[in-house]
Amino acid sequence: MNQQSRHMDGKLGHSHRDEANNSLSSSNSWPEAEYDEVTWEGGAQDFNDLRFMSGMRGQNYKAFVPPTIAETGYAPSPQIASLAEEASREISRFDEKYGARVGPFATIMLRSESVASSQIENLTANARSLGEAELGVEEKLNATLVVRNVRAMKSALAASENLDTGSILDTHRALMKGTRDEATAGSWRQQQVWIGTSSSSPIGAEFIPPHHDRVPALMDDLMVYARRTDVPAMAQAAIAHAQFETVHPFTDGNGRTGRALIHSMLKRHGVARNVSTPVSAGLLADIGAYHRSLDAYRAGNPEPIITLCSEASFRAIWNGTQLAEDVTSIADSWKARIKARKDAAVWRVLELLESRPVVNAAVLEAELGLDYLRSKRAMDLLTENGVVIGVDKYKRGRFWRAPEMLNALDAFAERAGRRRQSGSV
Structure with missing residues (x-):
């Protein structure tokens, strides 16, 4: 992976790689990523710790810059493409079989998927607590948060025909409504975020998503890719999800919003017209593998996330059938x-x-x-x-x-x- 660095001075610089990514021929190669070198100036995470700030301010860190994918000609290997296609067919069969009972069963599956997606984020709630939270009982915070995830899923599915940045922002707004982050809900993040190590600085973090100045353009690019009709449904949904999690466009709620995107895309493709196959319930079988597949995607290999989402669909269909x-x-x-x-x-x-x-x-x-x-x-x-x-x-x-x-x-x-x-x- 190309790891060229550029120092950010005011606005982000333009990369020669940006044009190259948009003229790829169909192949198994994935466009290269790079990094922005950024000077840390401190932020809200510093918690007014002046000693820590003085030690970290002025240091440089490298923010990941994923390749643009709107016009990528990437195609997975025949074996992975076949697996993804079979997953799509199984989802369609499941949808056709249980879509006849679309009233109660669609609701059950949507809630079950929302619970599973929340559980990946360590938000657990039993069915009784969730049912009471839907009636306004806010005694258990996790159940209340899962109810908001149900609301976000409904928003995502309702907007599946649009599938643009506006629908993503609406989904996030529905997810975060009533939380402490409601003021910034439905808007792209305006600060650097990172994963791992210190909560006060990105210096030495395990993964540092793109600088926030890059988020709007990257999300525009992602949603162009998500609306393409020439890419097989499951492979496209898996890649779009991985790109979403890599861009990490929000300060919170990225995982749940990004998994809702999978369902929007499957519905838009006509793979799942009536019932939300609980893909997140399949991913729960091995969360470590899920995170490793995202790491592999960022390293330039989309096949693990396509494989994992496909296999998760098979597990989800088995579980949903039960x-x-x-x-x-x-x-x-x-x-x-x-x-x-x-x-x-x-x-x-x-x-x-x-x-x-x-x-x-x-x-x-x-x-x-x-x-x-x-x-x-x-x-x-x-x-x-x-x-x-x-x-x-x-x-x-x-x-x-x-x-x-x-x-x-x-x-x-x-x-x-x-x-x-x-x-x-």
Whole structure:
């Protein structure tokens, strides 16, 4: 990899490599990266430690400059291309099979993917906490953050037809709304960020993404690549994700926003029209391999991230199929227990519980138009038959939760987080 350095003096200099990257013929070679040499002038991370600042200010560090990829002619090796294509076909089959139940199952998969993507960032929340957080209970911070990730995923999927920098900013804004970083949500970072070692300086860091002055142009370039229609879906999504994580355009929320981009691209390609295949749940099987594949991408080899995303899709489909079978079995058992008229409200409540296993009266009214008396009759019947458990929440009224469905969702998350054993899926 070319490691030429340029000192930043005011605006960033122009590189001869920028034009060369845009005229590549189709090949297995990846365009070269380089570095900017930057003088550290201190920043918000210094925490007013004047002794540390005096020791680090004025020192130079090298910020990574990824190659532009909008017009790259790179093609993976035939073996990797075949693997990626098979992953796309499997996702399409999964989507076609479960898209018929698009109402409840699409919601279940979207939430499950959001939980898994958050878990990669060490944000864990069980299904019960997540369900309560969706109803406004903010007692558990992680659950609240995962709910915001669900919101961000919805934003990303809604904008899949646009797939531009505006849609990325909207996704990030949805993710960070209500957090301490809300003021900068939906805008490119205005400071240097880095990974590893000191929290106060990039000097000696494991990886230093591009200087913030480069972010807008790099993101414009990335989204041009993401909209291309001549690149196979899975390979394109994996590369775009790796480039996104390398640019690291935000101060926080890069991982979750970058994984939402994968789903936007798969939907735009028509690979996953109805259901969000929980790719992040597949990546959870070996987070170390995920990080190593990003390192390999930055070193000029995109094949590991394409391979990993493809294999993660296979694991995610296996896991998602298990969840689908569990949800179907539970829903069938519920219906067998209940004796009521065909037009009774309880049947609609049962269907809602498949995708929202924690509800309250406000949800039943908003989602199903049920007044207090009709809600009470339905929930009393479901309580008597062991479908739900009612609990009074301090100052928030009565909640009902469906333990069997919550257990199925937690089992999905546990399977996703379990490192794959040799010879198993």
